[in-house]
Amino acid sequence: xxxxxxxxxxxxxxxxxxxxxxxxxxxxxxxxxxxxxxxxxxxxxxxxxxxxxxxxxxxxxxxxxxxxxxxxxxxxxxxxxxxxxxxxxxxxxxxxxxxxxxxxxxxxxxxxxxxxxxxxxxxxxxxxxxxxxxxxxxxxxxxxxxxxxxxxxxxxxxxxxxxxxxxxxxxxxxxxxxxxxxxxxxxxxxxxxxxxxxxxxxxxxxxxxxxxxxxxxxxxxxxxxxxxxxxxxxxxxxxxxxxxxxxxxxxxxxxxxxxxxxxxxxxxxxxxxxxxxxxxxxxxxxxxxxxxxxxxxxxxxxxxxxxxxxxxxxxxxxxxxxxxxxxxxxxxxxxxxxxxxxxxxxxxxxxxxxxxxxxxxxxxxxxxxxxxxxxxxxxxxxxxxxxxxxxxxxxxxxxxxxxxxxxxxxxxxxxxx
Numbered sequence: 201x202x203x204x205x206x207x208x209x210x211x212x213x214x215x216x217x218x219x220x221x222x223x224x225x226x227x228x229x230x231x232x233x234x235x236x237x238x239x240x241x242x243x244x245x246x247x248x249x250x251x252x253x254x255x256x257x258x259x260x261x262x263x264x265x266x267x268x269x270x271x272x273x274x275x276x277x278x279x280x281x282x283x284x285x286x287x288x289x290x291x292x293x294x295x296x297x298x299x300x301x302x303x304x305x306x307x308x309x310x311x312x313x314x315x316x317x318x319x320x321x322x323x324x325x326x327x328x329x330x331x332x333x334x335x336x337x338x339x340x341x342x343x344x345x346x347x348x349x350x351x352x353x354x355x356x357x358x359x360x361x362x363x364x365x366x367x368x369x370x371x372x373x374x375x376x377x378x379x380x381x382x383x384x385x386x387x388x389x390x391x392x393x394x395x396x397x398x399x400x401x402x403x404x405x406x407x408x409x410x411x412x413x414x415x416x417x418x419x420x421x422x423x424x425x426x427x428x429x430x431x432x433x434x435x436x437x438x439x440x441x442x443x444x445x446x447x448x449x450x451x452x453x454x455x456x457x458x459x460x461x462x463x464x465x466x467x468x469x470x471x472x473x474x475x476x477x478x479x480x481x482x483x484x485x486x487x488x489x490x491x492x493x494x495x496x497x498x499x500x501x502x503x504x505x506x507x508x509x510x511x512x513x514x515x516x517x518x519x520x521x522x523x524x525x526x527x528x529x530x531x532x533x534x535x536x537x538x539x540x541x542x543x544x545x546x547x548x549x550x551x552x553x554x555x556x557x558x559x560x561x562x563x564x565x566x567x568x569x570x571x572x573x574x575x576x577x578x579x580x581x582x583x584x585x586x587x588x589x590x591x592x593x594x595x596x597x598x599x600x601x602x603x604x605x606x607x608x609x610x611x612x613x614x615x616x617x
Contacts, residue, residue, distance in 0.1 A: 207233065207241045207297065207304045207371065216370050220363065221245045226428040227359040227444075229351065230311035233367060236303055238269030250344035251311050254288060254335050263287045267325045272296060272306030274323055281360045283353075284323035286311075288335060290348065291322065293356055295364035299371055307367050309360040313350045358444045365451030427482045443481060446474045462614040465500040465539070469530070472507050476528065479515060487519045487526030497532055500539050502608050503579055509572035510543045510604050518547025518602065534610075538588075541606040549595035549602050559590060573604065583617060584609055 207213075216233065224231040224246035233242040247255075255261045267286040271294030275282035281295035292310035296303060335341045424447055431440045453471045469491060476489045511528065519526040531542045550558075561574035577590040588609070594602035 207235060213242060216367060217242050217245075219366050219370070223359070223363050223366070223428075227355065229309055229356060229359055231307070231309050231359075231363060232268075233297075233305060234265075234268045234272060234308055235305045236269065236272065238265035238267070238272065241305060248311060248344070248348055250288070250341060250348060251290075253341060253344065260335055263329055267292070268294065268306070268308050270325060271308065271323070272303075275306060276303050281307075281357070281364060282323065283357075285326050287326055287329050288345070289326045291356070293360035295360050295367075297364075297367055297371060299368075299375060304371065307360065307363050309363060310356055311348070312356065313348055314353055314356070315350050355441070358441060358448070362444050362448045362451070365448055369451055424478050424482070427478070431481070439481075443478065446477050450474045450478075461504055461617055462501045463504050464498065465502045465532075465541075465608070466494045466498045468502055468504070468507050469494050471505075472511050472530065475508060475511065483519065483526075486522060486524050487528065489528040489530075491530040492532045494532065497539055500608060500610060501612070501614050502541075502606075503576075503583060506576055506579065506606065507541065507543070509576055510606070513572055513604070514543060514545040514547070514602075517550075518545035522547065535607070537610055539608045539610055541608065542603055543606070544596060544601060544603045546597070546601045549600045550592075551594075555592045555594060558592065576606070580606070584612070 220231050220233065220242055228246070230244065230246040230248065230251065232240050232244045232247075234240050244251075251264075255264055264286065267284070271282055271284045271286075271292060274284065275294045275296040276298070279296065279298070281293045283291065283293055285291055290311045291314050292308055295307040295309070297305050297307065335345075424443075428440060428443055428447075431443060450471060453467065473491055476491075480487065480489065507530075511530070514528050519528065525546070527546045529542075529544045531540075531544070533540050558573050559577050561571050561578075573590060573592075581589045584607075588607045591605040591607070592602065593605070596603040
């Protein structure tokens with residue numbers, strides 16, 4: 201019988217803790233990740249004085265764990281976050297973390313009160329324990345309970361869904377790393393057998409493509425969360441909510457795609473548009489962006505996550521060093537039987553030697569290899585042949601700027617790959 205996987209075995213709890221702490225501070229609700237029995241995997245973030253005091257008593261803490269476990273299993277039954285009232289009459293959201301059909305635990309978010317006219321149907325767990333010896337008999341705890349504020353259902357729901365997508369992504373990323381390590385170990389053994397070299401190359405290529413699909417920079421996640429926190433301090437909430445939804449859409453795109461390596465070009469562009477929208481909130485007037493209308497190309501298919509590294513490259517090497525006036529343009533047009541996607545920035549440009557290093561995967565940045573564009577170049581040549589590798593033109597306009605061109609065939613069968 202296979203051993204049941206545990207969250208702590210699959211994910212980086214340190215990274216998840218940082219995300220959870222930042223997110224809790226940004227949206228102003230308590231958060232914790234628990235295992236299937238309701239026992240915390242991360243340290244609690246944003247817990248009120250009341251909840252900390254309740255959990256300091258072993259018998260009450262066990263009731264908290266039980267409520268969290270029931271909430272997580274309720275969410276598991278639907279596959280979506282579930283809202284419930286804990287034994288202390290506070291409202292929580294539980295979002296299940298499921299990987300390959302296996303329930304690993306849940307994101308618990310809340311410990312708040314909802315307005316009476318803003319309380320949808322919820323599971324009430326506040327009456328399943330005996331009242332004798334409960335927290336409600338303690339005057340100090342009753343006073344702290346009364347100080348817990350109310351928030352809207354929509355705000356709590358957005359927070360729960362967003363952390364749910366982030367936690368699921370980190371678990372999937374860690375799982376992918378484990379799979380990649382196992383594949384590399386297997387490939388090294390196969391390399392000793394000359395008759396199996398063809399199989400070795402295929403497995404290595406699949407591992408590289410899988411690793412690319414999880415290539416979202418953790419620093420970008422933390423920057424977005426910090427941006428949300430700043431917005432929450434200076435405005436009522438509408439822009440904050442838009443930001444959270446844009447970020448959730450990005451996570452949903454990364455996590456919920458089908459098993460195919462190909463997606464509609466329109467959805468890939470929507471993902472890039474969300475990415476640039478979030479970065480513009482952080483960088484403000486330092487740059488602007490324009491993406492052509494995609495309606496004409498809705499049925500064109502492209503490799504998954506092929507545009508994101510191209511745009512991220514513009515941000516890292518062209519926009520970040522600029523104080524103001526940065527511009528990124530994404531243009532689409534037809535060229536015979538191909539659809540062309542041009543990504544252009546107005547940065548300082550790169551040398552001819554640098555262009556060659558980039559497409560060979562030999563470019564160095566900060567002491568490590570910069571392989572984002574090389575991976576795209578290799579994937580395009582693998583799928584469509586040498587004539588469809590990336591093109592880089594730099595300087596592009598008036599002695600500066602860089603153009604990176606992607607050439608997509610209009611007619612091919614994604615099922616053939």
